[in-house]
Amino acid sequence: MAHPNWNMDAVLNLDEVFTAIGHPRRRYLLYTLVDEGKEEALPELAAKVAAWELDKTIADVTDDEQREVHISLYHTHIPKLAALGVIEYRESENIIVRAVNTEQVQAVLNNAGAELDSRQETHARTTDERQE
Amino acid sequence: MKDKNENSDHEASAESADNTLEDNWMENEPQEKIDDNRWVQVNQAHYDPDTDRELVTAVVRAVAEAKGVDPLDGSEIPPLYESIDVEILEDTFYSTSQPNIRDTERGIYSFQYCEHKVVLRTDGWIFVYEPR
Numbered sequence: 235m236a237h238p239n240w241n242m243d244a245v246l247n248l249d250e251v252f253t254a255i256g257h258p259r260r261r262y263l264l265y266t267l268v269d270e271g272k273e274e275a276l277p278e279l280a281a282k283v284a285a286w287e288l289d290k291t292i293a294d295v296t297d298d299e300q301r302e303v304h305i306s307l308y309h310t311h312i313p314k315l316a317a318l319g320v321i322e323y324r325e326s327e328n329i330i331v332r333a334v335n336t337e338q339v340q341a342v343l344n345n346a347g348a349e350l351d352s353r354q355e356t357h358a359r360t361t362d363e364r365q366e
Numbered sequence: 367m368k369d370k371n372e373n374s375d376h377e378a379s380a381e382s383a384d385n386t387l388e389d390n391w392m393e394n395e396p397q398e399k400i401d402d403n404r405w406v407q408v409n410q411a412h413y414d415p416d417t418d419r420e421l422v423t424a425v426v427r428a429v430a431e432a433k434g435v436d437p438l439d440g441s442e443i444p445p446l447y448e449s450i451d452v453e454i455l456e457d458t459f460y461s462t463s464q465p466n467i468r469d470t471e472r473g474i475y476s477f478q479y480c481e482h483k484v485v486l487r488t489d490g491w492i493f494v495y496e497p498r
Binding site for chain 1: 419422426440448
């Protein structure tokens with residue numbers, strides 16, 4: 235039952251949309267891609283997610299906290315969103331970018347508009363202040 | 367060949383008769399005997415849904431450690447999602463809203479992931495096996 239026949243070209247049905255937005259880490263990824271043309275690199279993205287979840291600054295996120303998130307993004311959340319055509323993962327560059335179904339899912343997210351999520355969105359859309 | 371005495375799986379670890387696994391898990395080397403002899407246990411790890419974060423990370427780390435590879439090296443250890451959606455198991459086995467599921471009945475779930483067999487047990491133990 236894990237993944238039925240996702241159709242990358244079709245509009246997603248509601249079950250698929252809810253799967254896409256059904257985890258805070260996946261919503262975070264979607265919020266980072268609100269801005270057209272934006273690309274996010276996985277290591278930095280993982281640090282941002284950890285900072286959001288642990289309510290600390292990115293600079294205070296430990297390597298282990300960052301890696302824990304990075305592993306979960308790489309091993310489950312990104313492939314799940316990619317299978318739905320909601321994001322595209324470019325392995326050679328280790329980045330995620332918008333994909334064919336990003337807009338549809340983000341439209342649903344906008345209407346879901348919980349207060350907590352709008353703060354998550356603001357956090358997700360800020361740029362990593364830690365330049366490496 | 368099925369082991370007919372399925373409930374006695376941890377008797378193998380010596381005198382620790384009735385279930386003191388919870389208390390002693392650090393001292394004991396837990397085992398989960400699986401019902402054929404094609405596999406040998408090579409690693410185990412404990413996942414605590416109350417304090418650890420995502421199950422996916424715990425599973426990937428246990429397998430990567432068994433293989434001696436970096437959990438983020440996709441050429442050695444492909445995304446777990448390609449084998450199984452562990453998010454479903456996380457909800458089924460380790461739901462923090464129904465913690466008694468973990469205590470009343472011991473269940474196991476096994477699957478194969480990059481030439482290894484992985485067994486998840488409701489008490490949080492993760493076992494990794496490689497082919498003999």
